[in-house]
Amino acid sequence: MKYVEGQIHYLNALILKKHAVIVSGAYKNRKVYHGTEVNPDKKLTDEELLQSELSAMQQQIQWLSETVECLSTSS
Numbered sequence: 796m797k798y799v800e801g802q803i804h805y806l807n808a809l810i811l812k813k814h815a816v817i818v819s820g821a822y823k824n825r826k827v828y829h830g831t832e833v834n835p836d837k838k839l840t841d842e843e844l845l846q847s848e849l850s851a852m853q854q855q856i857q858w859l860s861e862t863v864e865c866l867s868t869s870s
Contacts, residue, residue, distance in 0.1 A: 800866075803862055823844060
């Protein structure tokens, strides 16, 4: 297996893990706050947590896409 192929497998695993977190609702258990103060009033809402997870997943998909593009140039 080439290094770039390993990267593809790894990124795909990250995407699948992120998908499972989103679908299961596990992201709702994260304790993330606005700013540096741990204050219950500043805790991110479920909607904000979901948007954060979706944004992270979109970034992983972008990295996967860029890595797949490398396959044609690395051969």
